[in-house]
Amino acid sequence: MTEQHQLDKLDRQILNILQDDATTPxxxxxxxxxxxxxxxxxxxxxxxxxxxxxxxxxxxxxxxxGRSLSVFVAVEVESQNPMLLDKFVRSLDKENDVVxxxxxxxxxxxxxxxHAENMTSYHQLTRRIFTSDNNVRAFKSQFIxxxxxxxxxxxx
Amino acid sequence: MTEQHQLDKLDRQILNILQDDATTPxxxxxxxxxxxxxxxxxxxxxxxxxxxxxxxxxxxxxxxxGRSLSVFVAVEVESQNPMLLDKFVRSLDKENDVVxxxxxxxxxxxxxxxHAENMTSYHQLTRRIFTSDNNVRAFKSQFIxxxxxxxxxxxx
DNA sequence: TATGAAACCTGATATCT
DNA sequence: AGATATCAGGTTTCATA
Numbered sequence: 001m002t003e004q005h006q007l008d009k010l011d012r013q014i015l016n017i018l019q020d021d022a023t024t025p026x027x028x029x030x031x032x033x034x035x036x037x038x039x040x041x042x043x044x045x046x047x048x049x050x051x052x053x054x055x056x057x058x059x060x061x062x063x064x065x066g067r068s069l070s071v072f073v074a075v076e077v078e079s080q081n082p083m084l085l086d087k088f089v090r091s092l093d094k095e096n097d098v099v100x101x102x103x104x105x106x107x108x109x110x111x112x113x114x115h116a117e118n119m120t121s122y123h124q125l126t127r128r129i130f131t132s133d134n135n136v137r138a139f140k141s142q143f144i145x146x147x148x149x150x151x152x153x154x155x156x
Numbered sequence: 157m158t159e160q161h162q163l164d165k166l167d168r169q170i171l172n173i174l175q176d177d178a179t180t181p182x183x184x185x186x187x188x189x190x191x192x193x194x195x196x197x198x199x200x201x202x203x204x205x206x207x208x209x210x211x212x213x214x215x216x217x218x219x220x221x222g223r224s225l226s227v228f229v230a231v232e233v234e235s236q237n238p239m240l241l242d243k244f245v246r247s248l249d250k251e252n253d254v255v256x257x258x259x260x261x262x263x264x265x266x267x268x269x270x271h272a273e274n275m276t277s278y279h280q281l282t283r284r285i286f287t288s289d290n291n292v293r294a295f296k297s298q299f300i301x302x303x304x305x306x307x308x309x310x311x312x
Numbered sequence: 313t314a315t316g317a318a319a320c321c322t323g324a325t326a327t328c329t
Numbered sequence: 330a331g332a333t334a335t336c337a338g339g340t341t342t343c344a345t346a
Binding site for chain 1: 163177178179210212213216217218220228252256257264266296298302311312
């Protein structure tokens with residue numbers, strides 16, 4: 001998480017590969033970027049230390065694990081008081097179905113991504129966290145009907 | 157990608173671990189779930205074949221790779237003609253800055269996540285793809301001011 | 313039929329030039 | 330930075346319940 005030197009072409013090529021498949025062996029990476037395994041290894045470690053690579057994770061199919069209802073929820077808060085905003089955000093940590101929370105500009109304040117088991121459990125979730133007690137004035141559910149493109153990759 | 161048997165507790169525990177850190181050694185996984193490395197290995201392979209685990213990827217910090225402007229774009233299309241919808245979605249594939257595209261219910265049709273270098277490059281992107289030629293009636297940019305919680309993990 | 317122990321072998325890491 | 334040696338850890342086999 002130290003200060004980062006500018007990424008060069010080699011770094012970017014390695015990142016493109018690892019963002020597609022983090023299990024790619026160093027020997028294959030080296031071949032594809034025309035370098036050596038040792039050099040690739042050093043670059044990767046450097047980028048991990050610099051916080052360029054945040055972590056390596058397994059991506060799971062929500063439907064296959066019983067979360068077949070996915071929703072973007074646009075939330076409008078009652079008060080912009082920092083303590084109340086913080087309280088709202090922290091209340092999401094306990095909620096397994098809330099995968100992400102972004103603070104956004106515009107008419108809404110937050111955009112959440114939720115993976116729920118079904119409509120009943122989603123409804124219960126909304127009753128639990130989108131309350132005026134929790135500093136929420138209003139919320140709008142945008143149900144995801146199709147995942148046309150869901151990448152985590154930032155192509156460089 | 158075959159038909160999937162029901163996931164048991166062991167599978168779910170393994171998924172929770174791999175969604176946090178896909179580099180966790182099998183020996184450590186085995187210890188934490190009170191099983192053996194061989195069994196954990198077999199379960200993981202099974203879930204990969206069943207499409208429960210989609211892939212393993214490196215997550216990259218957008219800011220650290222020069223994409224410091226992140227935007228959710230709500231897009232409303234002109235026509236619901238399937239061919240035109242498909243054409244719009246396919247036009248996004250070429251765009252490196254467009255990370256995901258969800259088809260949603262409500263007043264808008266699509267929600268895109270974009271990681272752009274800066275406002276200038278984002279503006280150029282909007283001129284390129286959010287055009288009436290591309291079946292777009294209107295779009296609304298929701299700039300991300302803070303990533304309060306950005307997970308890929310579906311806690312089981 | 314699924315598990316755990318142990319052998320085996322690939323590939324990650326450290327050292328040296 | 331690249332080549333080599335070492336060692337950790339992933340994979341296969343086999344025995345067992």
